[in-house]
Amino acid sequence: MDPEFRGDQDHHDGTSDATPGGYPAERRPGELGFALFLTGASAILLYNAYAISGFDALSAPGSVPMATTAVMLIAALVVTWRTARLPRVTTETLARDILPVTVLVFVAFLVIFGLALKPLGFLPTAALFLIAAIRLLSGWGWPRTILTALFALAVIWIVFRVIFTVLLPSGVVPEAEIIQVFRTLLSGGGA
């Protein structure tokens, strides 16, 4: 490993703020598009911030939002200008290095998780998510995947739902009854 190197060796993906991702003198796939998106979003936010109180007074509720969104827009414009002038990284593609299928699939999993969480409840949704995710990433057989997922879910559920008493949507599962069974067991068989 080169002691002078201050970055992630494999992906330039920004493990920490001390070793940010990207390349200083080259443009990664999609980087210009992201910079343009930030510029557009900053302009919309600035317009929205202006609509709060315009230039009424320096202490008006819109003054700080206007200043911060203006800074965002200026910074985004500078970044876009600089990025546009950089040569493209020739060894990377958007589909392979920035947005591989696995990442897209996981984002879809999370969206579905969010949608199903309330109607189905935490336990079935989390079980389905863990089984699908572990199977996809590990390539293990179904029995091992299901056992690992259910064991992990049981640990998480006991720690967070039973011990930490975190409220989670119960959905179709009679969670209150299950918890009561656990509490009875923990308190010595209902004594």
Place this chain on the structure above:
Amino acid sequence: MEAFLALLTVFTQPDLLLLVGVGTFAGIYIGAIPGLSVTMAVSILISFTFSWDVYPAISLMVGIYMGGVYGGSRTAILLNIPGAPSAIATALDGYPMAQRGEAGQAIGVTTVMSFFGGLIGILVLALAAPYVSVFALKFQPRDYMLLAVLGILLVGSLSSGSLVKGIFAGALGLAIGAVGRDPLTFTERLTFDLQLMEGGISFIAVMIGMFGVSEALLQLQNVNKTAVRQKITRIVPSFGVIRKYLPLSLQTSTIGVIIGALPGTGGDIAALMAYDHAKRVTKTPKVPFGKGAMEGLVAPETANNAAVGGAFIPMMTLGIPGDAVTAIMIGALFIHGLNPGPMLMVDQPDMFWFIVGALFMANIFMLIFGLTGIRIFTKIVEMPRAVIIPLILLLSIVGAYAVNNAISDVYWMLGFGVFGYFMRHYGYPLGPVILGVILSRLLDDNWRRAIISEREDLGRFFEGILTSPLSVTLFAAVILIFVSQTPLWTALKTRLFRKA
């Protein structure tokens, strides 16, 4: 006497002692497992402990923080994968040592030096913070505003990336923090007339998204990365070895405390700076840097643990976080009804001394756990990422949902997770975003108080800055940092060097 009793709280209450111990133990493993970061762990944890009393919640978080900063070094040495960002510099010389069959010695020295660095950081915190807070009582609203701007600029400039991206990230954080109804006038701000946004965006959802989800999505690309386990021999280092590296560790601990105490910077930056320092001052290392130099191991490890104590100084005295983890801890204190800043030190000094005591205890636990349990450790860190990543995502969802029992927070978290994922790929630092979210209210309130007190006159505002030694120093620092990162400064420096 009261301060001393507060300091001893953690030592005298077995439940708190246990929580610090459990936190440190968990922190070491969280820090060691690549893909699990301390920032991620603390941000998820805050959503589960918000209903607890403040002392137990802080005990657990302090333990995780201290253990996590140290834990990252283990995998850096054994597997050449820094478990935490603060251990990136440790891998440079730690792994070559392990390849030479000196993994045990590397772990032993790292543990003792991390303890030493941590101790110095805590001592400086205990000695300096009360004075800083007395000084901070003299701060005017404009000074707080300048300090907030300084913090955001510092984290942008000290990161290795571009300042302009750091500035964008900081401003974005401030804008996110401003969303919702203005607390003074009740006017809607940046809500796009959506009822969903009237209450603002949950900063916990932002934090979990940025640090938990984005990191997990990033790790999806490293699922199949394999590592070779190293053989471990003797762990406890000899007194001679410790004595030999003591002078260097003192220097790098100082660097760690100072960098940690600068608003917005953290252990990762401190470790890299200490590594650079060690390279400069060690003229003839026994083994060259990058090939397994012990100095290259001692410097970052003392610095990153010393930075923990340092990071608490601005947090406790000014209410300005020293790094991303303390930013999250400020959030935790807010949730528990406490307001970090100079008044906290005046009104509730016991809270400060309790944290000092908890940090001290966590440091001792770190030494004990660090020098023992190596065999269990190697088993745990080899847990497959194919299981870890889905678990992180699951915990992130549970954490984001748990605070307000709102699905909308899960979507905010997911949105910021995906956004943070792109930010990481394209070199935008995430630290300033979190710092901006936390400092948004402080900056906004103090700007408005300052400008109202100057009767809305910008001329008088700047006159006030120029006539106050503190304000002018802060203002000069802001300008200097900004100018130092522009092409103007580079051109000036080149011209000056040419003349010389």
